[in-house]
Each structure stands twice: as C-alpha cells, then as structure tokens.
Amino acid sequence: MNIYNQISSNKRKSVLLIGVFLVLLMAVGWGISGYYGNPIFLYIAVVISFTQAWVGYYYGDKIALATSKAIPISGKENREAKQLVNLVHNLSITAGTPTPKVYLINDSAPNAFATGRDPKHASIAVTTGLVEKLEDEELQGVLAHELSHIKNYDIRVMSLVVVLVGIIAVISDFFLRSMFWGRRSDNENNSGGVMIVMALVLAILAPIVSTLIQLAVSRKREYLADASGALLTRYPEGLASALQKISADKEPLEVANRGTAHLYIANPLKNQEGKSVGFFANLFSTHPPIVERVKRLREM
Numbered sequence: 244m245n246i247y248n249q250i251s252s253n254k255r256k257s258v259l260l261i262g263v264f265l266v267l268l269m270a271v272g273w274g275i276s277g278y279y280g281n282p283i284f285l286y287i288a289v290v291i292s293f294t295q296a297w298v299g300y301y302y303g304d305k306i307a308l309a310t311s312k313a314i315p316i317s318g319k320e321n322r323e324a325k326q327l328v329n330l331v332h333n334l335s336i337t338a339g340t341p342t343p344k345v346y347l348i349n350d351s352a353p354n355a356f357a358t359g360r361d362p363k364h365a366s367i368a369v370t371t372g373l374v375e376k377l378e379d380e381e382l383q384g385v386l387a388h389e390l391s392h393i394k395n396y397d398i399r400v401m402s403l404v405v406v407l408v409g410i411i412a413v414i415s416d417f418f419l420r421s422m423f424w425g426r427r428s429d430n431e432n433n434s435g436g437v438m439i440v441m442a443l444v445l446a447i448l449a450p451i452v453s454t455l456i457q458l459a460v461s462r463k464r465e466y467l468a469d470a471s472g473a474l475l476t477r478y479p480e481g482l483a484s485a486l487q488k489i490s491a492d493k494e495p496l497e498v499a500n501r502g503t504a505h506l507y508i509a510n511p512l513k514n515q516e517g518k519s520v521g522f523f524a525n526l527f528s529t530h531p532p533i534v535e536r537v538k539r540l541r542e543m
C-alpha cells in the first residue's frame with residue numbers, strides 16, 4: 244500500500260468508527276427511554292453531557308496545555324527556542340496552514356503533542372527532552388507529524404471522539420445510578436422485561452465499547468499523521484529514527500496521565516511502547532506499536 248492509499252484508508256476507517264459511535268449513542272438513548280417509558284431522564288442527561296462537551300470542545304486545548312505545564316514560547320528566549328519556532332513556522336508554510344502556537348514542556352522525556360479545534364486555533368507542545376535528544380531531521384519529522392494532525396483535522400476528530408465517549412459515559416452512569424431512586428415504566432409484561440435487560444446491557448457495555456472505539460480512532464490517526472508527516476518532509480527516515488529514539492527512552496513523562504496520553508506522538512506512560520503486542524493488548528493501547536509505525540515509514 245502506497246502512502247496516498249494509506250491516508251485514504253485511514254480517513255475512511257475513522258469516519259466509519261465515528262459512525263459506529265453515533266449509532267451506539269442512539270442505541271443507549273433508545274434503551275433508557277424504553278426502560279422508563281418517558282424520555283425526560285435522557286433529556287436531562289443529554290443537556291448535562293452537551294454542556295460539559297461544549298466546555299471541553301472550546302477549552303479542552305487550554306486544559307491539556309495547563310495539565311501538561313506547557314509554557315508558550317516566542318523564539319526570543321534562547322537559541323533552542325528560536326530554532327524550534329522557526330522549524331514550526333517553515334513547516335507550516337510548506338503545509339499551507341497557519342503557524343500554530345508553540346509551547347515547551349520542561350521535562351527531559353522526549354515527546355510532543357498537538358491540540359486545538361482547527362488549524363486557526365491550534366498549538367504544538369514539545370518537551371525540552373525532545374529538543375535536546377533529537378537531531379534536526381528527527382525533530383523536523385516529529386513536528387511534521389504534529390502539523391499533520393492539525394492539517395488533517397485530527398485534533399477536531401479526536402475532540403469529537405472524546406466528547407462522544409464522555410456523553411455515552413455520563414448517560415450510562417446517570418441511568419445506572421437512577422435505577423436506585425428512579426421509577427421505571429409500569430409495563431411489567433414480557434416485552435417490558437426484555438427492555439430492562441437490553442437497557443442494562445447497553446448501559447454497562449456502551450462505555451467499554453466507546454472507549455475501545457476511541458482508542459482505535461486514536462491509533463488510526465497516528466498512522467495517518469505518520470504518513471502525512473513523511474509527505475511533508477519528504478524524508479520518512481527522520482520520523483522513523485525519532486520514533487525509535489523516543490521509544491528507547493525509558494523515562495516516563497511526569498506531567499502525562501491517562502486522560503492526555505492519547506494526545507502525544509508516542510505513549511508517554513512507557514508501558515512496553517516499543518514492543519510488538521498481541522491483538523487483545525493492542526485493543527486497549529492508545530498508540531500503534533512503534534515497531535509497526537517504523538516499518539510502515541521505511542516502506543514508503
């Protein structure tokens with residue numbers, strides 16, 4: 244598969260997975276409405292969920308940057324900062340996108356992430372360890388990868404996915420808790436019993452399935468950004484070498500957590516990131532195996 248086919252394939256699969264998300268959300272709503280025989284509980288949960296989702300969508304990037312203790316830089320601080328800002332600016336010109344804001348995380352573990360809701364409201368954050376430990380071609384490869392997340396609207400897709408996961412989790416939790424104090428429909432016939440079972444199954448399984456879909460979308464977006472970044476620099480080996488160095492560095496990123504791990508170019512929690520993993524282990528991974536990403540880059 245050539246690079247253009249890979250990009251197209253990843254886009255199609257991500258759209259399909261988001262479609263499955265929406266179907267799952269509608270199924271949960273249908274099950275809960277049928278259980279109570281009255282949609283009022285669902286309406287309340289949806290209003291609360293979308294209010295939280297709105298805050299996350301418009302302010303999620305600020306929250307992620309603040310959580311990561313990222314500091315904005317202009318390039319005037321020192322030589323390394325100037326080089327970093329210039330690289331981002333030049334790559335943005337090549338990519339045909341607005342230059343994102345650049346942030347620095349004071350941590351010796353090499354890593355980076357992009358955030359925002361669109362190219363006009365985007366930021367790239369890199370650790371001091373990334374700048375210090377990578378060669379220029381490798382650093383350029385990482386920045387091209389993050390710019391590709393921005394150009395491909397991956398940052399918006401992932402924001403949407405996180406919102407959907409949150410909505411499903413809140414509605415399911417709301418329903419399970421309400422069973423202890425709410426009253427369901429008086430329909431006690433056989434069909435009512437079936438509806439109870441279906442509603443319970445959906446409420447319990449939906450958050451698990453939605454989380455798996457979130458992780459799958461995240462992995463597809465990483466492959467897509469790798470391919471797009473290689474196109475941008477015309478030097479896949481730079482990113483491949485950078486990924487190997489990041490993977491080989493065993494120091495965990497102190498400011499990272501499970502809520503922000505999917506944003507980074509490589510898993511910042513360092514749980515066997517560089518090794519090939521089995522099918523079921525991969526289901527619960529925020530990133531594709533580094534060995535597979537490097538292999539694909541070197542085949543381009």
